Amino acid sequence: MLESLKEFAGHFFVTGEPLIYMSDVAIVVVSLAIVFTLTYLKKWKWLWKEWLTTVDHKKIGIMYLISALLMLFRGGVDALLMRTQLALPNLHFLDPQHYNEIFTTHGTIMILFMAMPFLFALFNIVVPLQIGARDVAFPYLNAISFWLFFFGALLFNLSFVIGGSPDAGWVSYPPLTELATDPGPGENFYLLSLQISGIGSIATGINFIVTILKMRAPGMTLMKMPLFSWSVLASCIIIVFAFPALTVALALLMFDRLFGTHFFTMLHGGNPMMYINLFWVWGHPEVYIAVLPAFGVISEVVATFSRKSVFGYKSMVAALMVITVINYLVWAHHFFTMGASAGVNAYFAVATMLVGIPTGVKVFNWLFTMFRGRIRLTLPMLWAIAFIPCFAIGGATGVMLAAAPADYQYHNSFFLIAHFHQTLIGGVVFGLLAGLYYWWPKMFGFILDERLGKWAFWFFNIGFYVCFMPMYALGFMGMTRRVYTYPAETGWTGLNFVSTIGAYLMGIGFLLIVAQVLYSIKYGKRDVTGDPWDGRTLEWALPSPVPHYNFARIPEVSELDAWWHMKQNGETLAAQNKKAPLEPIHMPKNTGRPFIMGVFFFIAGFGFVFNWFWMGAIGLIGVVITLIARSQERDTEYEIPAEEIRRTESALGRL
Amino acid sequence: MTTVAEKRPTNAGHDGGRLPLEYTRHEGPLNILGFWIFLATDVVLFASLFATYFVLRTHVDGGPTDKELFGISGFTIETVLLLTSSFTGSLAVYAMRNGNKKRLLGWLIVTLLLGIAFVGYELHEFLDYAAEGATMQRSAFLSAFFTLVGTHGAHVTFGIIWMASIIVQIARYGIDAINARKTFIVSLYWHFLDIIWIFIFTTVYMMGVVS
Ligand code: HEM
Ligand SMILES: [Cu+2]
16 A cells, blocks of 8 residues: 555655755645745635726736746746756756756746746736727626636646656657657646636637627727737637637647557557648747737837827738738748748748738837937837837848748758747847836836846847847757757857846846836836826826726727827816716626636646546536536626725825 | 517617517627627637547547448437537527517426437447547547547536526526526527537548448
């Protein structure tokens, strides 16, 4: 009995690595510390009532944000471990298996559990405020989305200490990932956690499309809607039409591994290329899902800090919509070398290059917006300015990769690694950080410290170029991706060492951002007006932080940059509030069910990871029960009395 | 002469009684649009499964082919059951528009029973195939077949549970704006599954038998 238990535990928990034992200890200590602090401060009830059961889009956004920053930390540590291993030839800091696991978790976490929640944080916090709505279209579904993301991420991260991490890259290609060649629960963790969080992402996509189409303030026609909201609409349309392909790819591979089917096996008629196609039918659009909202942020920030309306608004919208269509038609550029005919490759090469046109339109429009503007170099503007050249270089190397014959040379080399980090960091992360600095006062009511922020900015930016420019050269010199080490004779040592220095500079940049946040919580300038940047869009009309019903009265909009025009005409929300007596507001009730549903999904996922079908069944039955309970629920709203709104508004100086 | 429209129970205060009941509460139009978009995602899901099926259709690995496997009577009965249920589902919505609770419940229950019969037949078909050795694990073709048709069957099963939950509510609370919305949406879902089935019927079964 004891023996078999020991045997089981030996497989169940990851063993034999000092790094992992250290992490085990750290996890236990941190968990205990959290439990202790919450108990000591008597905060359990607060946590449940204010956060875990909330359906308020602003709080859900903040929870996404915190998760995203934590995951940025984990993904960043993975990155530094890899760069440390590659700093010098023949290092044995990580063994090959460990290196495989780390690039897999790094890539997966950065894209699905860092970039996605970071985006969703901004969607949630900004869109309803910007379009003059009181919440998203489906607040309850919104909470479900968050908890599915959360428990998906938890399941994925658990693989680090229980069962073993996935180790076949963030794309998880079969036939390598079939059971015969990759036994154990690692890949199951990947498949199930992405599946669970993916369902949440689809729901978010639907939610924000409906919110944007149906809940804009009166007078805000689509062509008077701020560009960030437009970019969210574009991103969500892509989510809706791309994510189901991922759902299918993951499900079929899971069937192969759990039920012994033959979709992608080498035997019995399976076809691994089918997975690769399905994966990239989602995978390429995914990069646009991530980068379009970053474009949106840049459009807002550049206009605000140039004190000008954005140049070429209509062409900006058109460019977004054109990208929304073209991005579906280019997926095979990820496998030019995998045996398609010249005709097919030629088509995908040309289609890929076409995306450069609308993207170029956007870059020029940002530049023209700044041209002759009164530019203020605040933190958001700094990141936006850094974004433009960085993303442009990333785009240029992308066009190089899109030239199919040349790609035979670049494919899966460090040139590719440099290219996509330039678009993912220089594009997505820079854009998201610009958005973070820009909307931070709206979320928390204080401004992040400029001085520390500038240090962080320079460390991160210089670090970025030091880290990734050498990789382009390494790619040309023949260094392929996903190699855990290299011999000295290759001559790659110098450039790799420089690259590692750059990675550490970026790490310092990240720590400085953390320091900046902590410092500013105490000493940051308070935002008492609600409009610290002299903004142009409706969210800046509201106090910071925003009361939970957002607008006491939904404003009427007559022009693009609604708030700017209101200010020009000497109007304020206070004046609007005074026009007529305030009315009671209906708001959705808080509920714990989305959280509970997430727990059931987690139970189901965990069960299937270990082939414990009884546990998977329990989880799924739990999910169905929560769905039925929701269906039976009829009383989902409550009313905020007019008197309470009046009191809140006058306390905020808006009456 | 009174028209059907005039007899509809409506929320006259809001819009002069012009909108169908399911659109009268503020969340009605939102939920309905949201559901349409959900259906769009489901179209992509099924499109991916269909594509996989067509790629793997001939990959039988020496096992049974579609022509050898499919029995015409089985899938014909399934088709008749499901198409009929779609028709009765429409009758249910029609009864709802007329404010006739009894008929609404009656037609919903008929729809539900037809759906259960459909799923029963499909299970029966699957078990038959498995008994002949044609399991999911036998070949890529069979993996794709069972997954595509089974996903549709799972959707129908889910629809049955969902519809049952709505029937309970109509019995308890009658035809109000909330129930009208729910009935309307579940009927959208049901018709959608019918359309998917028509594709399965023609491109999987018919083409399989003919080829
Ligand atoms: C601190 C900044 C970062 C550094 C130093 C870094 C470094 C690396 C390195 C060294 C690799 C592995 C190369 C190889 O051996 O194949 C890698 C892979 C990857 N990184 Fe990063 N990275 C960073 C940030 C990011 C971000 C922000 C994202 C996405 C938003 C990202 C996405 C990826 C992906 C998708 C892979 C491919 C994983 C795979 O091969 O399956 N990285 N990164
Ligand atoms: Cu791509």
